Amino acid sequence: MGHARAILSIEGKSGQIEAARKIIGKSLSVREAETLTKKWVSEAKKKTYLKREIPKLNQLKRGSSATSAPRSASTMEEQREDRNRILLTR
DSSP states (O other): OHHHHHHHTSSSHHHHHHHHHHHHHTTOOHHHHHHHHHHHHHHHHHHHHHHHHHHHHHHHHHTOOSSOOOOOHHHHHHHHHHHHHHHHTO
8 A cells, every 4th residue: 555655656657657667576574665665756857857957057058048137237236235245244
């Protein structure tokens, strides 16, 4: 019962089947199966996050963000001053 509950925490039927095969193949206990699936879910979340965020970071590096307008020197100076004020108040 506990093995199945651990496996169900994994999204997608193929991932669940693969995890079940590993659990059976290694004769894992319920606790070990829970640890395996926690790692699995954590890695899946990281991959999803990176797939979503890396293109945004690359776009920012290139400076070709379609949503941001070019900033004037005075705006950048104001932002620097604000940042310095925040740092000094800590």
